[in-house]
Amino acid sequence: MNAQNPLPESNSLDWICPDLTAYWKLAKVKTCNQIVLKAKQGQSYHLFSSQEGFALRYFTGKFTFTKVQHICQQEFGETLPADFVINLLQKLIELNILALDEKMSGDSQDLEPLNILFKKHDFPKTFLKLKDCVQWIKHPEGYWILRNPEDVKFIQVSEQDKTIIDQLGHRPIAAVAAEFCISQNQIKYLLQMLTVTAMLEGTTPPQPPKRKFNPMQLLFFRIPLFNPDPWLSQHINNLRWVWTQPFALLLGVFLTVAALMGYSQHGELLQTGQQLLTHSGSSLLLPFGLLTMLVVTLHELGHAFTLKHYGGIIPQIGLLIIMFMPAAYTDTSDSYCLVKRYQRVLVIGAGVLVQLIIAAISLFLWNGSSPGTWLNFLSYLLMSAALFTIALNLNPLAKFDGYYLAVALTGINNLRSRSFGFYKNLFTRKPIQETGKDALILAIYAPLSLVYIYFVFGFLFVRIADWSFTNIPILSLMLLLIWAIYYFLPQDN
Structure with a gap:
């Protein structure tokens, strides 16, 4: 299609604006109320009005045309043209x-917005070109994984989808759709997945939508801290002996001996715990909490280093608040790109394995120290903290390590959502x-x-509601009313 032809408006507003930031930058003209769009390479520049410059700020590969139009109308009022x-x-x-793809045929106008191309300098020739960093990974079960290590994203596609994606950068979309006898909507869906996961040149992952606050979020939320990947890459080579067979054999013997010792001493261990609770009581909370944080930190490093050993990327480590208790989390989503199941199992199980090692070492220290000494006291608390967190983590019904371990062992991704979907289809008599x-x-x-969920969250809800309406009834009612008004008021799109 010729670049001078009018841009089709039928479905173009549903698509994401191209990302201009890779090749162009905006600047304000000091002498007038205009905005200049300057090429990052070369001397090219173009002048735009202040309204156009405002809109161009959102050409970042994250916003749809509809969203940008809405933002501009909020900024400049309803007098702004609807087709601005x-x-x-x-x-x-x-x-x-x-530019638009000149080879597009007339019956594919609804796909033309997807064929927007950058034309200046040495820019990519097609907007549908995959980024150079993305990798195809063949899975033993027959499907393909397209991995984006730059943004740590991935998608799972069939053999046919892989062939289609490989051809989209070289042939018109209509021709690809005709060859594979698929609808253009199917290709649109495929391209949406590629855009959302930032697989295409000039795209970046969209920001998650902002949602209204729900009090239940206080029971589970994350606080990102930093990207540990550079530090892990720097130190992983010094620790690769940990994943060797000789070390695995020695570790197995060590943990077996510790387990047998702990079983033979379980009566004495329980008695010691009861004595500590009787004599120390609430004063144990602070040291137990600090030791638990130490265990959790080492637990997360176990996940991170294991994934790094197998070539994965760990983009984030942060704090996790679960039912008002502090914990930590490691973003190991890149482990889904490991095609060997035992590697995924090891990545997920590494944290619990670290906790078992801590508990075993603590048991030996407790046995080797004199009763009443600080070492005896701390080693017992450390062992208790490790075993306590193991019990929490191995629960497969909550989204902790036990859940992801079940996913890795069964090979059923999205286990929870698929299980509820199974019953939804069953009750609605849809094909399973x-x-x-x-x-x-x-x-x-x-x-x-x-x-x-019923017992845990039901118990928490009843206890919190009972305490609140017993001790601060007026304040509780006011807060509940304010939240209800806020939550049920219409939200701007």
Whole structure:
């Protein structure tokens, strides 16, 4: 299609604006109320009005045309033309900043917005080109994983989808759709996945939508801290002996001896715990909490170093608040790109394995120290903290290590959502896609998960509500009313 032809408006507002920031930058003209768009390479520049400059700030690969139009109307009022963003896009095409695929056929107009190209300098020839960093990974179960290590994103596609994606950068979309006898909507969905996961040149992962506050969020929320990947990469080579067979054998013997020793002393261990609670009581909370934080930190490093050993990327470590208790988390989502199941199991189980090692070392220290000494006291508390966190982590009904371990062992991704979807299809008499062993696992998991959620969150809700309305009834009612008004008021899109 010729770049001078009018831009089709039928479905273009549903698509994400191209990311201009990779090749262009905005600047304000000091002598007038205009904005200049300057090329990062070369001397090219173009002048735009202040309104157009405002809109161009959102051409970052994260916002749809509809969203940008809405933002501009909020900023400049309803007098702004309804086709303002479309006209701006047409202007970018006319200025040769963007272009449309000239090979598009007339029956594929609804896909034309996807064929916007950068034309200046040495920019990529097609907007549909995959980033150079993305990798195709063949999974033993027959599907493909497209991995984006730059943004730590991935998608799972079929063999046919892989072939389609490989051809999109070289052939018109309509021709690809015709060859594989698929609808253009299917290709649109595929391209949306590529855009959301930032697989395409000029795209970045969209920010998650802002949602209204819900008091239940206080029971579970994350606070990102930092990116540990550079530090892990710097030190991983010094620790690779940990994942060797000789060390695994020695570790197995060590843990077996510790388990047998602990079992033979379980009566004495329980008695010691009761004595500590009787004599120290609440004064144990601070040292126990600090030791628990130490255990959790080492636990997360176990996940991180194991994934790094197998070539994964760990983009984030942070704090995790669970039911008002501090914990930590490690973003190990890149482990899904490990095609060997035992590697995924080791990444997930590494944290619990670290806790078992801590508990075993603490048991030996407790046995080797004299009763009443600080070493005897701390080693017992450390062992208790390790065993306590193991019990929490191995629960597969909550989204802790036990859940992800169950996912890795069964090979059923999204175990919880698929289990509820299984019953939804069953009750609505829709076709059930799951068969055999997977169907049995899903059928068992959903009811157990519901029972767990009912008892845990039901208990917490009753206790918190009882305390609040008993001790601060007026304040509780006011807060509840304020939140209800806030939550149920319409939200701007």
